[in-house]
Amino acid sequence: MSYLLRVVLPDRPGSLGGVAAAIGAAGGDIVGVDVVEHRADGRAVDDFLVDLPSGKLPDALVSACRSVEGVAVEFVGHYSPGAHLHRxxxxxxxxxxxxxxxxxxxxxxxxxxxxxxxxxxxxxxxxxxxxxxxxxxxxxxxxxxxxxxxxxxxxxxxxxxxxxxxxxxxxxxxxxxxxxxxxxxxxxxxxxxxxxxxxxxxxxxxxxxxxxxxxxxxxxxxxx
Structure with missing residues (x-):
């Protein structure tokens, strides 16, 4: 199953890597990442497209992201099978x-x-x-x-x-x-x-x- 996560994180070096590592530890396979917005308050908004193996629930991805300091999950939802990220x-x-x-x-x-x-x-x-x-x-x-x-x-x-x-x-x-x-x-x-x-x-x-x-x-x- 593929899921879209919209994550708000500190806009500083290492934050994106920390979130990616947490998603991987939770069993998620990151298919794509897109920086959606840099905010004036020092935070960024990133979208992650993540594949989860059968039996894994998206709640695990949310918990993993929230375990990283300063990170919040704004949205998680199913992403259509076969859909692709474009630039x-x-x-x-x-x-x-x-x-x-x-x-x-x-x-x-x-x-x-x-x-x-x-x-x-x-x-x-x-x-x-x-x-x-x-x-x-x-x-x-x-x-x-x-x-x-x-x-x-x-x-x-x-x-x-x-x-x-x-x-x-x-x-x-x-x-x-x-x-x-x-x-x-x-x-x-x-x-x-x-x-x-x-x-x-x-x-x-x-x-x-x-x-x-x-x-x-x-x-x-x-x-x-």
Whole structure:
């Protein structure tokens, strides 16, 4: 079984190694580590993707991390089998390789880049959400009149104002516009962990790069 741990730890040399050693001692096999955020209070937020052998419970990972001084576990949850971690640079390289499909490629890679449960490429069609592409089991959205679209800028998507179907009720989600506010990329997690400001900023940066790569790709062909 694979698990995602979001760990808050002191932002100093040795802390990451201490957590990794504790996870290993508890029987966990670390598949990937991603530094999500450096905080002004001297702490960092890291995501660990960990495989556990049959019979081991995720509580053992939590206890192991907490045994390291100054470390707290913000979230632990099952991570989909077969899912992979990607880096922002990998997403940029993939988009550069196919400029006509930058938005679709980004949506496909977002779950691995952000360890999110799913992602959507949406547009506004006659006042309602049109799903152009969905990745990793996204909740229902097509045909709903969502108050967050059009999207003038990066947003946190709430579900308490009556628009959302039942499949959104335990979701934390954010979105950012593409070429215009009428087209956007959304990603979310079912049950957590919460989406940090740094993650939303990264999504916005990648979406802007998707637009630039697509435009430059088209311009390059036209000028040739």
């Amino acid at each position: 922002d640079l990998e997403a940029v390289e993939a988009m550069t390789g196919d400029p006509d499909r930058t938005a679709e490629i980004l949506v496909d890679l977002v779950p691995g880049v952000f360890r999110s449960g799913w992602a959507l490429l949406v547009s506004l069609d006659d006042g309602k959400v049109k799903v152009e592409r969905a990745a990793a089991g996204a909740p229902e959205a097509d045909g709903y009149a969502a108050p967050w679209l059009p999207m003038p800028g990066p947003v946190r998507i709430g579900t308490g104002d009556g628009w959302a179907p039942d499949s959104w009720q335990d979701v934390v989600a954010v979105g950012t516009p593409l070429e215009s506010g009428h087209r956007a990329i959304v990603f979310g997690r079912d049950g957590g962990p919460r989406i940090l400001d740094s993650e939303l900023a990264r999504l916005t940066h990648l979406a802007a790069l998707a637009t630039v790569i697509r435009r430059d790709g088209v311009t390059g062909r036209d000028s040739g």
